[in-house]
Amino acid sequence: MAQDKQPRRPKAEPPKGFRDYFGAEVTERKAMLDAIAEVYQRYGFDPLETSAVETVEALGKFLPDVDRPNEGVFGWQDEDQDWLALRYDLTAPLARVAAQYRNDLPTPYRRYAMGPVWRNEKPGPGRFRQFYQCDADTVGSASVAADAEICAMLSDAFEVVGIPRGDYVVKVNNRKVLNGVMEVAGVLDPSDPTRFEAERGIVLRAIDKLDRLGDAGVRALLGDGRRDDSGDFTKGAGLSGEQAEVVVGFTSARRDTGAATVARLRELVGASVMGAEGVAELEQMAALLDAQGYGADRIILDPGVVRGLGYYTGPVYEAELTFEILDDKGRKRQFGSVAGGGRYDDLVKRFTGQSVPATGVSIGVDRLLAALRAKGRTTGASAGPVVVTVMDRDRMADYFAMAGELRAAGIRAEVYLGNPKQFGNQLKYADKRASPVAVIQGGNEAAAGTVILKDLILGAKIAENATLEEWKDRPAQVEIPRADLVAAVRKMLG
Amino acid sequence: MAQDKQPRRPKAEPPKGFRDYFGAEVTERKAMLDAIAEVYQRYGFDPLETSAVETVEALGKFLPDVDRPNEGVFGWQDEDQDWLALRYDLTAPLARVAAQYRNDLPTPYRRYAMGPVWRNEKPGPGRFRQFYQCDADTVGSASVAADAEICAMLSDAFEVVGIPRGDYVVKVNNRKVLNGVMEVAGVLDPSDPTRFEAERGIVLRAIDKLDRLGDAGVRALLGDGRRDDSGDFTKGAGLSGEQAEVVVGFTSARRDTGAATVARLRELVGASVMGAEGVAELEQMAALLDAQGYGADRIILDPGVVRGLGYYTGPVYEAELTFEILDDKGRKRQFGSVAGGGRYDDLVKRFTGQSVPATGVSIGVDRLLAALRAKGRTTGASAGPVVVTVMDRDRMADYFAMAGELRAAGIRAEVYLGNPKQFGNQLKYADKRASPVAVIQGGNEAAAGTVILKDLILGAKIAENATLEEWKDRPAQVEIPRADLVAAVRKMLG
Numbered sequence: 001m002a003q004d005k006q007p008r009r010p011k012a013e014p015p016k017g018f019r020d021y022f023g024a025e026v027t028e029r030k031a032m033l034d035a036i037a038e039v040y041q042r043y044g045f046d047p048l049e050t051s052a053v054e055t056v057e058a059l060g061k062f063l064p065d066v067d068r069p070n071e072g073v074f075g076w077q078d079e080d081q082d083w084l085a086l087r088y089d090l091t092a093p094l095a096r097v098a099a100q101y102r103n104d105l106p107t108p109y110r111r112y113a114m115g116p117v118w119r120n121e122k123p124g125p126g127r128f129r130q131f132y133q134c135d136a137d138t139v140g141s142a143s144v145a146a147d148a149e150i151c152a153m154l155s156d157a158f159e160v161v162g163i164p165r166g167d168y169v170v171k172v173n174n175r176k177v178l179n180g181v182m183e184v185a186g187v188l189d190p191s192d193p194t195r196f197e198a199e200r201g202i203v204l205r206a207i208d209k210l211d212r213l214g215d216a217g218v219r220a221l222l223g224d225g226r227r228d229d230s231g232d233f234t235k236g237a238g239l240s241g242e243q244a245e246v247v248v249g250f251t252s253a254r255r256d257t258g259a260a261t262v263a264r265l266r267e268l269v270g271a272s273v274m275g276a277e278g279v280a281e282l283e284q285m286a287a288l289l290d291a292q293g294y295g296a297d298r299i300i301l302d303p304g305v306v307r308g309l310g311y312y313t314g315p316v317y318e319a320e321l322t323f324e325i326l327d328d329k330g331r332k333r334q335f336g337s338v339a340g341g342g343r344y345d346d347l348v349k350r351f352t353g354q355s356v357p358a359t360g361v362s363i364g365v366d367r368l369l370a371a372l373r374a375k376g377r378t379t380g381a382s383a384g385p386v387v388v389t390v391m392d393r394d395r396m397a398d399y400f401a402m403a404g405e406l407r408a409a410g411i412r413a414e415v416y417l418g419n420p421k422q423f424g425n426q427l428k429y430a431d432k433r434a435s436p437v438a439v440i441q442g443g444n445e446a447a448a449g450t451v452i453l454k455d456l457i458l459g460a461k462i463a464e465n466a467t468l469e470e471w472k473d474r475p476a477q478v479e480i481p482r483a484d485l486v487a488a489v490r491k492m493l494g
Numbered sequence: 495m496a497q498d499k500q501p502r503r504p505k506a507e508p509p510k511g512f513r514d515y516f517g518a519e520v521t522e523r524k525a526m527l528d529a530i531a532e533v534y535q536r537y538g539f540d541p542l543e544t545s546a547v548e549t550v551e552a553l554g555k556f557l558p559d560v561d562r563p564n565e566g567v568f569g570w571q572d573e574d575q576d577w578l579a580l581r582y583d584l585t586a587p588l589a590r591v592a593a594q595y596r597n598d599l600p601t602p603y604r605r606y607a608m609g610p611v612w613r614n615e616k617p618g619p620g621r622f623r624q625f626y627q628c629d630a631d632t633v634g635s636a637s638v639a640a641d642a643e644i645c646a647m648l649s650d651a652f653e654v655v656g657i658p659r660g661d662y663v664v665k666v667n668n669r670k671v672l673n674g675v676m677e678v679a680g681v682l683d684p685s686d687p688t689r690f691e692a693e694r695g696i697v698l699r700a701i702d703k704l705d706r707l708g709d710a711g712v713r714a715l716l717g718d719g720r721r722d723d724s725g726d727f728t729k730g731a732g733l734s735g736e737q738a739e740v741v742v743g744f745t746s747a748r749r750d751t752g753a754a755t756v757a758r759l760r761e762l763v764g765a766s767v768m769g770a771e772g773v774a775e776l777e778q779m780a781a782l783l784d785a786q787g788y789g790a791d792r793i794i795l796d797p798g799v800v801r802g803l804g805y806y807t808g809p810v811y812e813a814e815l816t817f818e819i820l821d822d823k824g825r826k827r828q829f830g831s832v833a834g835g836g837r838y839d840d841l842v843k844r845f846t847g848q849s850v851p852a853t854g855v856s857i858g859v860d861r862l863l864a865a866l867r868a869k870g871r872t873t874g875a876s877a878g879p880v881v882v883t884v885m886d887r888d889r890m891a892d893y894f895a896m897a898g899e900l901r902a903a904g905i906r907a908e909v910y911l912g913n914p915k916q917f918g919n920q921l922k923y924a925d926k927r928a929s930p931v932a933v934i935q936g937g938n939e940a941a942a943g944t945v946i947l948k949d950l951i952l953g954a955k956i957a958e959n960a961t962l963e964e965w966k967d968r969p970a971q972v973e974i975p976r977a978d979l980v981a982a983v984r985k986m987l988g
Contacts, residue, residue, distance in 0.1 A: 010551040012593035012845040015578050018545040020591055026541035042901045044879035044908030044927070047520035051512040051624045052546060052580070052610065053568070057504040074547070074578070076570035084509050084568070086546070097514055099506035106926040108911045116546065130545040141911035145890050149909070152898075291891030292898050351506040385538035396639050397785030404646075404786050407536045414538030415643070417602045417635035432600040433538070 017123025018130055028378045029369055032161050033114050033134060036363070039157045040112040040136050043149065048111040050093035052118070056083035058096045060350065072120035074129075086118035090135040091347070091360070098139045098358075099351030108141035114365075137360025139347065144281045147172075147315040147343060147359045148288040154319055154339060154361055155298045161368070162377035167323045168338075171302035173316045174282050175309050175342070177265055178207075180275010181250040185243040190274065202237040204310040207251055218251075219244050253303040258286040261301045281315060312342030317361065325374050335371050339363040384434030386413040386489055389427075390420035391442040398446070402439055402485055409486045411493070430456060437492050445479070452479050455492050511617025512624055522872045523863055526655050527608050527628060530857070533651045534606040534630050537643065542605040544587035546612070550577035552590045554844065566614035568623075580612035584629040585841070585854070592633045592852075593845030602634035608859075631854025633841065638775045641666075641809040641837060641853045642782040648813055648833060648855055649792045655862070656871035661817045662832075665796035667810045668776050669803050669836070671759055674769010675744040679737040684768065696731035698804040701745055712745075713738050747797040752780040755795045775809060806836030811855065819868050829865050833857040878928030879906040880983055883921075884914035885936040892940070896933055896979060903980045905987070924950060931986050939973070946973050949986050 014020065021029070037047070056075055075085035087093050090113040098109065114134045123129055136153065138146040151170045158168045182188035187199040206213075206221035213221070220226035222244035225236035239247070249268055255261045262283050269275025282301050289299050305318045321335035341361030348356040372378045386406055388399045399415045406413035416426045430438045440452040458476045480488040508514065515523070531541070550569055569579035581587050584607040592603065608628045617623055630647065632640040645664045652662045676682035681693040700707075700715035707715070714720035716738035719730035733741065743762050749755045756777050763769025776795050783793050799812045815829035835855030842850040866872045880900055882893045893909045900907035910920045924932045934946040953970045974982040 009845055009847065010554070011549070012552065012590050013549075014545060014552075014590070015547055015549050015572065015576070018547055020545070020595075021541075021543040023540045023542075026543045027535075041521075042904070042906050044881075044906060046517040047515075048517075049515040049520045051508060051514070053509055053512055053612070053624065055505070055507075055509050058506065058508075060504070074570060076568060078509065082509070096506050096508070101514075106923050110908065118547070130547065138911060142913075143890075143911050145894070145909065146911045149894070149911070288891050288894055292894050351503055353503065387538075396637075397782050400639070400643070400782055400786050410536070412536050412538060414604065415639065417632060417637050417640045417643070419636075429600050 015129075017121075017128055019128055024378075028372075029132065029365065031378075032369055032372065033132075033365070035160045036134060036157045037112065037114065039153060039160050043110070043153045043156075045110040045112045045136055045153075048094070048097060048113050049115065050087070050090075050097060050113070052086050052116070053084050054087050054093060054096065056085045058351075059085055059087065059092050074118050074120050088119050089117050090115065090133050090362070091137070094135070094137055094139070094360075095347045096351065098356065099348045102348070102352065102356075105139075107139075108146065109139045110136070111139070112136040132365035134363040134365050135360055137358055139358040140356055141359070142357040144285050144315060145288055147281075147317070148285045150341065150359060150361050151285070151299050151317050152289060152292060152294050154317075154363075155294060157363070158319070162372055162375065163321060165297060167375070168298075168319060168321050170299040170317055170319045171305045172282065172285060172299060173301070173303050173305040173309065173318075174278040175312050175314055175316060176274050176278025176281065177269060177303065178250060178278075178309055180269030180272035180278055181246055183272040183275060184268065184270045185239055185246045187237060187239065187243075190272075199237040199239075201310075202235070203239075203247060206237065207247065207306045208310065210251055210304075210306060215248065219248060222247055251304050251306060254301065258283075258290075258296065258301045261303070262286070265303065278314070285315060307337070308340055308342055311344065313345045314343035315359065316340075316342035319361075319363075321371050323375070335374065337364070338367045338371060383412065384430075384436060386411055386437045386439060386493075387426070387430040387433060387435040388413065388415045388439040389423065389430075390416050391423070391440065392446070393420055395441075395446065398441070402441075402451070405486055406489060409490070411486070411489060427454075431460075437489055439485070439489070441482070445482075449482050450479050451482050451485055452477060453488055453492055509623075511615075511622055513622055518872075522866075523626065523859065525872075526863055526866065527626075527859070529654045530628060530651045531606065531608065533647060533654050537604070537647045537650075539604040539606045539630055539647075542588070542591060542607050543609065544581070544584075544591060544607070546580050546610070547578050548581050548587060548590065550579045552845075553579055553581065553586050568612050568614050582613050583611050584609065584627050584856070585631070588629070588631055588633070588854075589841045590845065592850065593842045596842070596846065599633075602632050602640065604630070604632045606630040626859035628857040628859050629854055631852055633852040634850055635853070636851040638779050638809055639782055641775075641811070642779045644835065644853060644855050645779070645793050645811050646783060646786060646788050648811075648857075649788060651857070652813070656866055656869065657815060657862075659791060661869070662792075662813060662815050664793040664811055664813045665799045666776065666779060666793060667795070667797050667799040667803065667812075668772040669806050669808055669810060670768050670772025670775065671763060671797065672744060672772075672803055674763030674766035674772055675740055677766040677769060678762065678764045679733055679740045681731060681733065681737075684766075693731045693733075695804075696729070697733075697741060700731065701741065701800045702804065704745055704798075704800060709742065713742060716741055745798050745800060748795070752777075752784075752790065752795045755797070756780070759797065772808070779809060801831070802834055802836055805838065807839045808837035809853065810834075810836035813855075813857075815865050817869065829868065831858070832861045832865060877906065878924075878930060879908045880931045880933060880987075881920070881924040881927060881929040882907065882909045882933040883917070883924075884910050885917070885934065886940070887914055889935075889940065892935070896935075896945070899980055900983060903984070905980070905983060921948075925954075931983055933979070933983070935976075939976075943976050944973050945976050945979055946971060947982055947986055 073085040073088050075083055078084050116130050117133050118130050136150060151172060154170055159165060179188055182200055187196040187203060189195045206218050210218050217226055221236050222239045223236045225234055227233045246268060253261060253264045253268060255264055262279055265279045269279060286301055305316060307318055308316050318337055319339040320337050323335055324332045325335050327333050339361055343359040345355050345357045347358045388403045390399055403413040403415045416429060418429060436457050438454040438456055445451055454477050462476060567579040567582050569577050572578050610624050611627050612624050630644060645666060648664055653659060673682055676694055681690040681697060683689045700712050704712050711720055715730050716733045717730045719728055721727045740762060747755060747758045747762060749758055756773060759773045763773060780795055799810060801812055802810050812831055813833040814831050817829055818826045819829050821827050833855055837853040839849050839851045841852045882897045884893055897907040897909045910923060912923060930951050932948040932950055939945055948971050956970060
């Protein structure tokens with residue numbers, strides 16, 4: 001390797017906020033997504049792969065979530081001065097496709113999509129500008145059966161990837177019930193839906209902060225307002241104590257059974273027509289799911305689910321993993337949310353002017369993968385190949401034949417292709433490759449028609465703890481007839 | 495669906511040159527790439543997934559191919575005014591990774607990568623600005639054994655995806671042999687490699703056009719120059735007839751056996767040291783491949799392979815599919831090239847100043863997929879789901895239970911979720927979904943404990959040709975006990 005003089009060299013690094021994925025990081029995510037895709041396929045969902053690039057016009061430029069209006073996209077102008085951008089989610093491209101192919105696609109259209117999305121945000125620890133999403137949506141069905149189906153499918157997906165029943169729960173809520181509650185609380189007038197918009201915005205943001213601010217903080221925001229620890233004042237929705245009670249009652253309406261929760265919600269929405277509609281939808285979903293055996297051990301009604309209520313128009317669902325992990329400070333806490341979704345009915349309207357009912361879920365791919373690792377479902381390490389070492393440069397063909405035989409038997413194997421002079425480097429290489437077995441054949445062995453197999457996993461364990469009783473009788477190295485190569489390697493792999 | 499008034503609606507279409515992939519288009523490509531990945535894994539190659547975005551500096555902005563210097567990238571400036579761009583291939587990111595992680599990666603580093611790349615080119619028919627690439631490279635091995643391995647692996651990959659032996663051939667050439675030929679032809683001076691650079695450029699471009707211009711056209715370009723049909727004159731390399739003979743002799747040096755081809759090349763390169771090195775490399779590759787059973791039915795030496803000779807530095811390989819297809823005009827022609835690669839030794843040098851030997855291959859994903867379709871290996875159609883129709887809106891739970899039972903038995907199934915009022919629409923929907931079987935249970939059937947199964951594939955065939963003898967005895971519709979649902983559907987699916 002010759003040293004060159006060059007004035008200025010490019011930096012060998014990805015742009016800020018982007019990263020590379022190696023080996024098992026790629027295969028484990030792929031295995032997880034493949035398993036999920038199989039479930040989605042079996043439910044009749046079809047894959048859709050749109051390209052990374054959309055027109056900014058079609059994308060709508062900003063996230064459809066009022067709480068994060070400033071999250072940007074990566075955009076540029078093409079040769080015709082039109083603005084193009086990388087997709088920031090998989091829903092906006094679905095909206096474009098649903099509009100573009102509305103005469104060709106089946107109605108309803110069930111589709112799933114898996115792939116990277118890009119966000120032009122400030123990168124942070126564990127926060128990247130490219131990450132995977134995994135979505136399933138049903139476009140064109142107004143029936144809550146479509147929502148129930150997606151909740152059931154999500155449960156199946158968790159179990160297929162290795163989250164056992166009891167370690168996850170899908171919580172279901174409904175935006176219409178909240179609307180009914182708002183009506184009772186006096187901040188929604190069915191005869192003039194534009195009235196009290198500001199107040200409803202405050203209510204939505206307040207209950208969205210329930211986790212963080214607690215009951216008292218939310219009540220303050222529902223009332224006159226709240227002064228935080230820094231002294232900053234946030235104006236409240238101006239609800240009376242009684243009105244606020246109804247809203248807070250909504251978020252804590254969960255009871256032991258779905259039927260009891262429904263009964264409680266029915267009380268809360270009082271005479272509101274929309275509220276009653278929402279309660280009926282929840283009841284229907286629960287009935288459909290119960291009939292299929294998706295009981296409270298998997299899917300529950302929980303009006304405490306408030307995330308996304310501002311965005312969705314009907315049923316809202318969120319999946320949480322309930323097993324405990326240790327957080328950064330060593331404290332136990334529930335793993336938490338890994339997927340969420342709901343019904344949104346204006347998906348295609350931007351393009352065609354026609355409202356099309358739709359419902360869908362998005363799985364947080366990195367979160368779910370982290371959960372699988374936390375549960376020990378995936379190891380984070382890939383099985384390295386058997387390494388056939390090179391003792392004699394002139395007999396490469398022999399070494400290649402060995403690797404070929406191993407591969408033909410389904411065993412991952414490769415010949416060392418670096419400079420073979422220093423044998424120690426070959427074993428270091430095998431170590432770096434996490435190789436389980438090294439195959440060695442020098443001139444003596446070749447003459448004797450044998451090969452030496454070195455058990456590198458055992459070798460590593462002995463190096464760690466040489467007195468380990470269990471390894472005592474297992475030889476770390478054996479010489480075997482060349483003809484027995486495949487069988488002996490297989491035996492050593494165990 | 496209410497009609498809305500809106501001043502200006504976004505166009506529901508992807509940017510020019512981009513497209514969407516639906517259903518089987520996604521799953522068939524995925525199945526092909528999965529099969530290839532399994533072969534690559536077994537050879538000890540590790541997956542690498544870099545992000546779509548690189549700094550323009552790391553990317554090198556332009557394609558590393560002298561013949562296409564102006565193919566652009568999609569680029570933009572980030573918040574720090576640095577230029578970012580979408581990767582245009584998978585080699586440039588590999589170079590960046592190999593440099594960035596050079597102390598952590600094993601040497602040699604075998605990696606494969608599969609994913610989309612983006613080119614800011616004029617789109618045309620069948621020519622898209624985002625397309626898949628599938629690469630395998632070995633970085634850090636100077637041995638031609640690495641090149642031989644990749645040729646063998648490529649052969650295995652073809653057979654695994656369904657291109658039978660005899661329908662493909664991997665052709666191997668070597669840039670050093672061409673350099674030797676250039677030396678003999680008087681346009682390469684080993685003591686001053688910068689001399690005759692312009693002439694060598696003309697020679698490279700001339701032989702690259704062999705297919706199009708034929709022997710006479712290439713000879714004209716090697717000599718004084720060539721006037722094309724339009725009257726335009728292209729200056730030649732200025733070789734004498736004798737010198738040109740050596741170059742043309744090189745491209746037609748292929749003989750019946752590898753040994754005879756090697757002998758012929760040895761004549762052609764005469765006393766050139768580099769030429770002799772190239773011939774020896776070809777000989778070694780052939781020996782290694784022969785010893786593993788990769789004979790002339792799979793991999794051949796062919797100095798007629800000239801594509802990429804200007805870019806690569808040692809062995810060059812190109813894979814062709816040899817079976818015939820009909821072209822646009824209905825004429826038979828060979829399917830042609832689907833993969834190519836070779837050795838390139840300056841991959842990492844841009845970043846570190848150190849030359850690192852590397853060799854690799856890229857499969858044209860869309861081309862190979864088209865070949866599989868041409869061979870009938872994939873149908874282009876996906877198996878639609880069994881559709882459980884909805885006769886009675888109040889019994890959705892029953893219909894969901896049916897779909898659930900079918901899915902639990904591994905059968906793709908779904909409940910119709912559109913408006914169930916018009917039963918005809920449900921059957922039209924099933925047709926659009928390419929559904930093989932419709933399940934029907936109205937009130938009478940429910941009371942009798944039965945369901946009706948409609949064989950939609952048979953139905954379609956009967957509709958096409960009602961007199962078909964073979965269908966005569968097969969009923970297109972059966973009524974079966976509800977309890978036999980899964981068994982009866984399975985039987986109908988055949």
